[in-house]
Amino acid sequence: MFVDRAKIYVKSGDGGNGAISFRREKYVPRGGPDGGDGGDGGNVILQADQNMNTLMDFKYKVHYKAQRGQHGQGSNMRGRNGEDLIIKVPVGTVVIDAESSMIIGDLINDGQQIIVAYGGKGGKGNAHFTTSVRQTPRFAQEGEPGQERWVILELKMIADVGLIGFPNAGKSTILSIMTAARPKIADYPFTTLSPNLGVAYAPDGRSFVLADIPGLIEGAHEGTGLGYEFLRHVERTRLLLHVVDASGMAGRDPVDDFYKINEELRLYNEELAKRPQIILANKMDLPEAQQNFERIKEAADKCGYKIFAVSAAKGQGFEQVLYEVLKMLDSLPKHEGFVSEQAEVVYVPKQELNYNIKKDDESYIVEGSLIDKLLRMTNIDDPDSLAYFQKVLEDNGVFKALKAQGARNGCTVKIGAIEFDYIE
Incomplete structure (x- = not known):
């Protein structure tokens, strides 16, 4: 099962308590306080892992807690720090604070880490509280409790190219032709219920990652159908392959389909509407598609998009598409250039002390x-x-x-x- 959204509870380790101790040695009368400090609690850290591709694990385990610091001891011995808890998540995971809805971090590189809960500081031992009038302090500081919070994990797939279009336009078949991916393919809408990834290779050794985004429908930007879940995965793509059913056999006008999909992209995120596109007029082996092609081409030309006539059923026309995609990708910035501006807002859990x-x-x-x-x-x-x-x-x-x-x-x-x- 593919899961691209989860909510988890994290708690960092509490700090260890400071020790109350006094030096007691032969020939050393009134040795004074020697209580050591407590160790710091462990942090809770999220780390991107390219070997993960779903948030499924977080549906079964929701609570995560880091190790607490050890208590201080006599002879000014400091307690050991608690170990950090590292939680691995898929590359492309956006981490959001559940209470404030602010973005904590955006893990787009393998191995990238963010701290979502800072461990509590260890308490000070009684050795710290000696003054000229208080020579034998009989108290120590308790450890600071660790931070706790609920965070939302949202996975946005990282792919170079995204296949978009209405349901049953032929996206899954095109993915299987251009890559080694084998998605579920059938002649009815919504065959694909989760994104599929594949790698397309050119004879010269160049390659790119292609994602089959499940079919969009009108109203997707408002969450209609599975709109939010689908559109989320388009955000990181550098280029869109817009597949249009040129035959109109599903009872829809292909030109209307073209405009409706682009309008859904615009309503969801203005930046998506500006994303480069290549239009694939699919099912060109059918007579109806031949009749509609010029109308589709006219609409694509108005928007400044290149259009290719292809037939997924016959496997025709994709070699030219492959080289055009590679050519365009060479001129486009890497993934970082398309990270949402919102993702740059970092929620800082540490606050100034006030009252x-x-x-x-x-x-x-x-x-x-x-x-x-x-x-x-x-x-x-x-x-x-x-x-x-x-x-x-x-x-x-x-x-x-x-x-x-x-x-x-x-x-x-x-x-x-x-x-x-x-x-x-």
């Missing part, structure tokens, strides 16, 4: 990324750790901001799950 204060009845609520991070890394049951938490709040101006907003002695302040009385 905000709002008043709720008689209490003040402090929230924000700074507060969330501090709470996750603080043991609120330990008095020393809680005192350090309050010191960080003071250093970041939280208490000053509370006073500026009208907080007075005795007011209730809520920070996460903690409630305390404000005292200047």
Whole structure:
């Protein structure tokens, strides 16, 4: 089964906790704190792999979690970092943040990697918290939790040339003639329900990748039929082979078909409508096709497209097409030139630490990324750790901001799950 869209949950490793330890050696009285730092959690990384061609694996396994960092130990021993989790995806996969719908990355080269969840930083051991007045800190920092998120994977096939056209125009047969691919072929619409790839070779050794894109229909740009799934795979092609059923035997006018397909491309993506095309007037072995050819050629000429008369049933006319495709590909930029502008927008999961204060009845609520991070890394049951938490709040101006907003002695302040009385 071909799957070109999946949604997965990823979580990076939590950072290891810092250690609470004191140096205890013979002849070394009051050796002081020597708790080591916790190790960093592992990242979750997506890596493009040219040996994969579907997202089928992600239909059966949805949750992915990287290894956490080890806790610090005494003697200033730092915990080991958690191993990164590398998830392999097909080349051509676009990675999208499910919550914001912004593109995280576009994996178009074999081996290319992007980090979708950064591992949490390891907590600091108590050795870091010694001051002139606090010689024996009995607290350490807990590890920072790893990031977690849902991401959407969308596979857009990478091919040099895409075969487009209405259902039953003969695209699959043409693919089998020009390449060694053997797609399902039958005389009814929608035989092809997923894209097929093949490699076309010229006698001089040159080659290109050809994709048979399942038949488009009117309204495909709005998702009619399997429109979105089909059109997605056209976006990366450098050249389009537009197959028209010149015979009109399916009850459609070939000239109308030509214009309708191009209109669907334009409505889905303006850039697709500007993509170079070669028109293949297929089924030219039939008398009806001979009668319609001049009309089709006139329409192609108006748009500036070259047209070739071919017969997939007889295997005729494809040698000229092959060399024309190679000639045009030589003058066109590589895949990177046709990557969607949207794909250049990179979602950065790391954010600056901040906070905000709002008043709720008689209490003040402090929230924000700074507060969330501090709470996750603080043991609120330990008095020393809680005192350090309050010191960080003071250093970041939280208490000053509370006073500026009208907080007075005795007011209730809520920070996460903690409630305390404000005292200047």
